Structures are given as C-alpha cells and as structure tokens.
Amino acid sequence: MDSKSNAALKTTEPETAEQAVPASPVTGSASPPPAANTPAATGRPSPAGLWFKATGSRYLVRVAALIAAVVFWQVASDNGFDFYINFNNIPAPTAVGSALMTELTGQEFYLHILHSMQRVAIAYGLAVVLGVVLGVAMGRSRWAEDIILPYIELLRPIPAVAWIPLAILMLPTEQASIIFITFLGALFPIVLNTTHGVEQTNATLIRAARSLGASNRAILWHVVLPGAMPSIVAGLAIGMGVAWFSLLAGEIISGQYGIGYYTWNSYTLIQYPQIIIGMLVIGGLGTLCTLLVRKACNPLLKWQAKGGQS
C-alpha cells in the first residue's frame, strides 16, 4: 500500500525515462519494464501510460467510489430519503461545504485544530517513549512481562470514554485529563507491538553478535531493536490512529477548544453541518498523522526493500 503510493508519486512527476528506471526495484510489478529505457516515440507505451494502466486506474476507481457515496448522500438529503436510515435531518454535502467555507474564514476553527494537535503531540510523544521502553522490557525479561502484562490485559479493553470520570478525579487540570485519555489509547498498541517484535528476535543473530564480542547493551541496540522495528512501526501507526479517536472522547470534557469539543458542542447547539465537519477533520487528521508516522519511520526500515542500497 505504502510502496505503491510512493511509486505513484515518483512516476507521475515529469521525469525522463532514465530517472524513472531506478525506481523500478521498489515498485515491483507496478513499475514500468526496462523497455522504458527506449524513447516513448518508438510507439511503445510511455512510462506514464504504463503507470496509469497498472496503478492509476486503481486510484481512479477509489476516487470514483468516494464520489459515488457523496452523490448518493446529496441525493438522499435533498429528497429526504427515509428507509430505516433517515436522511431527513442530515445536511447535504453542499450545506456542509458552505459551512466549512464559513469556518475556514474565521479563527476559531484553526484554534480547535491547533489545540487538538497539541494534545495529540504531547500524549503520543509520552506513549511512544513509555510504550517502547515497557515493550522492550517485557520482551526481554520474564519478570517485567509477568509484572506488567496483567495490567495491560486488564486495562486495554476499557474504552477511552470510560476513563473520563477517573481522569477528572485524579488529574489536576482538564488539559491533563484529556492528554491522559489520549495517551492511554496510544500506549497499548505500542507496548504490545513492541513486545511482540522484541520476542521475535532471531536467536542466531544474537549468537552471531555475541561471538563478535557484543555486550548486552550493544545487542539490544544493534540486534533486538532493529529486528523489532517493523513491528514497532506498525504499533506506532496503530497507536496514532487510536490516539485520535481517544482524543475525541477526551475532549467531551474540554471547556473551550479542540476538534472533539467542537464536534460535541455542535451537537449540543444543533449545528448539524458542523458535526460532520468535525468528524471529517478528525478522520482526515488521524489518517494524515498515521501516514506521517509511517513516512517518518521509513528510513528505519529501508533494509527491508529488495534492492535497497544506502
């Protein structure tokens, strides 16, 4: 999925055929064949044409699928579609669009987003540090696992909303409560994926490192962590997604700002288009942040790509 979108970015740029070729080991079957070396003028399909055939057409289908849903929504809202699912009170995409335009001209909307981003950044940062440390400890030490795992198994199924009363009772400020709830959401996937990755460490590689004179700390740094990295990165990406939907729950208690607060408040004020704007912003930001995490971690995983050279 990631490498495909990567390839799409590379090949859509106006490049010469020679530049497009080095990208081919990464793109796999979706890449232009070596024939791309010869000028497109000879009658062979151009690299862009080939890219479209293999990858572009699929993106077209994806976009078309989304557009179809929006069109259905518009029609259903306009005509008051009511067959078990009721569209009578649902604002049409056009209404949401014009409300969004109004929001974008004001300052409030950006403040909501800024506050939410800040909370996610703090909560996620804490979750990454603590999650990886706990995960490595659990993966390496039976003691640590026996002490920590029961807590995780017990607390993990509790939804973020259920933490709200306790968070308010335990923590001094509203801000701290919201960050705590967001942090918890991100923590569990990171801990569990890190533990899993560390436990998968290849025993032969540890033996090899020992026979090359590596200390325990060097083995952790050079063998265990890099080996667990694919799993850790998966945990970081999932953790980011969960952080965003925990944030929404946490911001129920926010008094003023935050995109979650904005959504809940719009519901209270019966501003239906704003609810949908809030939902879409949360979805969009969550996806965007997850993508950023994956992109940021890519250099750590470049060794996995066939043909990868540093």
Added chain:
Amino acid sequence: MSDAAVMNDNRLAVLDHSRLRGKGNKAGEDRGRISMRDVDIVFDTASGPHIAVQSADLTVRPGEFLCLLGPSGCGKSTLMNTVAGFVKPSRGEVTVDGKPVTQPGPDRGMVFQQHSLFPWKTVMENVAFGPLMAGTSRREADSIARTFLSLVGLAAFENAYPNTLSGGMQQRVGIARALANYPSVLLMDEPFGALDAQTRTMMQENLLEIWSEFHNTVVFVTHDIDEAVFLSDRIVVMSATPGRIIADIPVELPRPREQSLITTPEFMELKRQCLDLIRQETLNAFEQQNRVG
C-alpha cells in the same frame, strides 16, 4: 554478477600481518589450541534426558584445519558450540589456549549455516561490527571491513543489504565478518550446506585460499564427506545417538588443493574410509530407530 566472476576479483586486501598466524610470527604461534576433556552434553527434554554427546576427547592443534564429520543429528554442531561458548558441557571441560570456555568471544569467530547476517546493516556494517565492538573507531573499523570484503571478493557490494545478495555471497560476507576480528579459532557450522553444488565447490577453494593467509585453527562441521576430505588436515568422525567420536583420520594431501584433487586415488581412499564409517553409523542409527519405533 555470478559468484564465479566475483571470486576472481583481484585481491586488494592489506591484512594486518602482525595479527596473522603462521607467517613467521612466533609470538602468535601457539594461539588457537582447543582441548576437550571427557565432554558429555545432556539436554533435558519432555521424554527425559537426551545425551547429545558422550565422552568426547579431542585436541585441535594451533593452525589445524579440522572437520567434524557425521550424520545429521549426531551432535557435531553441539560439540562445536561448546567451543563457541553457546553450550555448556554437562560434564568435562573445554579449553582454548588453556583457558576454560565460559562464554562466546571474538577470539572464536563463528560462521553459521545461513541467514546470520544482520539484515538491517549493509555488507560493510556487518563486517565492521566486530572491530567496532572491540572498541575500534568507526573509520578504522570501516577500513578493516573494506580489507576483508576485498579478501572475499565483495568490495563492490559494501553498500548492499544482505537480502540483495545470493546465498554464496552472503556466506562470504559471513566469513569476512568472522575473520575481521583476527580470531585464533574459526568455527564453521555447515557454512556451505545450503548452497548449490557449483557454488559450494567454489566456496571451498575460496575458503582454503583465504585460510592460507590466516592459518588459524578451523573447526568445520559438515556431513559432506567430499567436503571434509577436500578441506581438512584431519577428520574426526562422529556417531549418532549418543554422539561419540569414533574415528580420527589424518588427511595428508598436499596443499594448496584444487578441485582436480578429488579424482586422485589418495582422495578416493580417504573418502572410502569415511564412507564405510558413516554408512555403518547410519545403518546402526536406522536399526536403533526401528527397534524403538
């Protein structure tokens, strides 16, 4: 690029001769003596204790190329792993240069059967790892790594990741990595077992060529009789269940050795000797299994 083409790469290597054995370097002359006294190795399994190795007595002289030969499952790798420090003998003692082995160490280089390179490190980072762990600066470690990569003909691949190399090339990186610490003992656990026949023969010649520079002690585990006779100064044959040393055969074939050697009568005679021993052992093992089953 094929393995054959890479093999004939010219040698740019400048080895640190003060650390090599057997180049008129008297101080290092006695490094690499392995001694096993009455070694038993017993594993606890669900169905009771399993005797992997029984009363093994063996001395490997400094600079000797010794092959441990035996059917699969006879405990030859286990026995070698006591020298590496991965396995503790249940009884008896294993010493290298008079010191009992308590843990793995860079004085005993290890080459595994396959997939033992760090996949997240480039070829050069893999080879530089040992020197780096020994406290060498990164620059120095990289220069040592380059030396050893050209020794195995892979200088052009220093920035490649292991998963882009063929099996034979990966094993050559593994050999370079183990040698980069200038170990007095080189332990090889069926290093060519997963390679195709052509690559394997080439790797054997290549290994002997490299070893002629080092002349350190080598313990080479294999179940391939041709390989054992072609490479070694001495073959120690082991029997299966329990693993015991049943023969100690000196191989007095001239060096340097080339593939033409394997058709000579002397080679054939040694091969026949080993074959008879192994066949008898395999038959015994079969009978034992049938009786149990």
